[in-house]
Amino acid sequence: MPRAAIAGIGSYLPEDRLTNADLERMVDTSDEWILTRTGIAERRVVAAGEATSDLAVRAARAALADAGIDGAGIDLLIVATSTPDTLIPATACRVQAELGLTCPAFDVNAACSGFVYALQVGVTVIESGRARTVLVVGADAMTRFIDFTDRGTCILFGDGAGAVVLRASEEAGVLGIALGADGTGAEMLKVPAGGSALPLAQQVLDARQQYLTMSGNEVFKFAVRVIPKAAREALKASGATAADLTWLVPHQANQRIIDTVADRLHMPHERVFSNVAATGNTSAASIPVALDDLYTSGRLSAGDLVAVVGFGAGVTWGAAVVRWTKSRSSEET
Ligand SMILES: CC(C)(COP(=O)(O)OP(=O)(O)OC[C@H]1O[C@@H](n2cnc3c(N)ncnc32)[C@H](O)[C@@H]1OP(=O)(O)O)[C@@H](O)C(=O)NCCC(=O)NCCS
Known part of the structure; x- marks a missing residue:
């Protein structure tokens, strides 16, 4: 049975920073409260016109470069997200088009556990012999679904994307x-x-x-x-x-x-x-x-x-x- 190993990894965080001092100006909170209760000092936030697929594409490109392969070698693309660009179609399809891939592509929604769920799907497909190389992306633009008048939630979340290239190998990487x-x-x-x-x-x-x-x-x-x-x-x-x-x-x-x-x-x-x-x-x-x-x-x-x-x-x-x-x-x- 082929096993699956991580052959490439990449990530992307959007440029704009939202600091605790910024949040102090938006809701009744303090840098000290946020740091003590959460350890969070700042988060990155998508720019106007930027969506989850844009973050995913950048992370995926970095992972492909790290693996030293181009899109032609990808047999399957899975995007884990609970903040899709649109409900229909899947964000994975937008990412697939932007990367110039021709493989099947779909989203997995298991919220913050989504990357591990998508990893399981990718590993299983490789171990079954149905694919040799799978691109797995975890991407979310949480701030688009956060109420910035609610101090209980708006202090916690940021935006970003990370990706791995999973490849069939003789020795197991994912154990x-x-x-x-x-x-x-x-x-x-x-x-x-x-x-x-x-x-x-x-x-x-x-x-x-x-x-x-x-x-x-x-x-x-x-x-x-x-x-x-x-x-x-x-x-x-x-x-x-x-x-x-x-x-x-x-x-x-x-x-x-x-x-x-x-x-x-x-x-x-x-x-x-x-x-x-x-x-x-x-x-x-x-x-x-x-x-x-x-x-x-x-x-x-x-x-x-x-x-x-x-x-x-x-x-x-x-x-x-x-x-x-x-x-x-x-x-x-
Ligand atoms: C959200 C969280 C930081 C709140 O910390 P907490 O210690 O549980 O605080 P509480 O909710 O009990 O609130 C304590 C007090 O702080 C207040 N408070 C809440 N948010 C605040 C903020 N941003 N700034 C200042 N005070 C705040 C509450 O209103 C409450 O005041 P009260 O005692 O007068 O009612 C914490 O519960 C947490 O991190 N939970 C997990 C959330 C998470 O990880 N979600 C994502 C999962 S994938």
């Missing part, structure tokens, strides 16, 4: 994945309007129901319970333990969640990656952006063992254990 969902938690985190349940109408816009609503405390408790569980399941499927990990890369939602999870998994904090201070929560982009950050800053080397773990609306969760097989070209020369 094990564990996914989960519990739809009874659907109300915890949602965008109430804009779908078939509550189509957009003036009344709906007046009530600001096109924006994300969240029960922050409930989400926090769910996250610190489910992340260690998902990580342990993926580690078990990979025949590894937390002690074997070079890095744990959790979904970048809140520094307090990251620290709590590190403690529950008995992981030294210096081996638990965080860039949430600079990105905020970029939803499906968060894990591939974090991985690319580690890789491009030279902190990820061939042979390292990495666990990534996401959680999000649905509620959903997912973890993957990856043997990093790539060296940076600067390390090779």
Whole structure:
């Protein structure tokens, strides 16, 4: 059976920064409150005219360049997003056209767990022998669905995209994945309007129901319970333990969640990656952006063992254990 390994990685964050000082001017909050409760200092925000597919295309181009292949070699494109350019068609189709690909393309929506879900699909297709090379992108423009009069949510989210090229290989790169969902938690985190349940109408816009609503405390408790569980399941499927990990890369939602999870998994904090201070929560982009950050800053080397773990609306969760097989070209020369 062919196995799947990560052959290329790339990411993109939009130029515009939204700092805590900016938010202090918009809602009743403070830099100190935001830093203490979340660890977030700033986030990146899409520009006027920029959409999720634009972020995805830039991340995908970087991943293709890193893998040293062009679009002709891609057999399947999967975009994980819950903030599509439009409900119809899928954002993946816009990305496919922009990249000049001719392969099948579709979206996966598992909110902030979306990248791990899409990774599972890509890995499974490669292991089945139906494809040799799959482009998996996690991209979200969360700020387009955030109510910037709601201090409970607007401090948390940012925009971005990350992508990996998965390729068939003799040795497994992606060793094990564990996914989960519990739809009874659907109300915890949602965008109430804009779908078939509550189509957009003036009344709906007046009530600001096109924006994300969240029960922050409930989400926090769910996250610190489910992340260690998902990580342990993926580690078990990979025949590894937390002690074997070079890095744990959790979904970048809140520094307090990251620290709590590190403690529950008995992981030294210096081996638990965080860039949430600079990105905020970029939803499906968060894990591939974090991985690319580690890789491009030279902190990820061939042979390292990495666990990534996401959680999000649905509620959903997912973890993957990856043997990093790539060296940076600067390390090779
Ligand atoms: C949102 C979150 C930071 C709130 O932190 P918290 O410690 O739970 O704070 P609470 O919601 O209990 O609110 C405490 C107080 O701060 C206030 N508050 C909320 N947001 C605030 C803000 N931005 N600035 C200042 N005060 C704020 C609340 O109104 C509340 O005031 P009260 O005690 O007078 O009612 C935290 O719950 C969280 O991060 N949850 C997870 C969210 C998440 O990760 N979502 C994405 C999942 S993919």
